[in-house]
Amino acid sequence: MADCIFCKIVSGELPSYKVYEDEDTMAFLDINPTAFGHTLVIPKKHFSNLEEIPADLLQQTILIVKKVGQSIKDNLDVAGYNVCENNDPGANQIIPHIHFHLIPRYKNDHLDPWPQTKYPEGKAIQILEKIKIN
């Protein structure tokens, strides 16, 4: 896609700190890391989100997430890592080329990712009835 930053990274038009590359996928350091080692894993072909990417390519991409996660665990002094995919602009997806964030978690990093709440009476079943897949 002409104006896509990640397509330009794939083509070499823009530089990146490349962590991994194969025929179909690529991983590189996020330029503005949440934590040192924050890595993005992408399919080389441009698909915007989980709804657009074909299942086989998604499988390949998530296996690279696993591979890069292993390298982060083996080679950085991490306590674990978070995997995140911001799916659509309304979910803070800025770059419309699907990517998985791997965010290394260091001991006492105080990155508390998500606030949590409680379901009011009856709400959980109401939501469940809407999204349940039969």
Ligand code: AMP
């Ligand atoms: P998202 O909000 O999920 O679309 O995340 C996009 C991510 O891409 C952000 O964390 C940015 O810091 C990162 N980013 C933007 N431009 C570049 C770039 N040229 N190289 C590496 N990472 C980038």
Ligand code: ZN
């Ligand atoms: Zn793209």
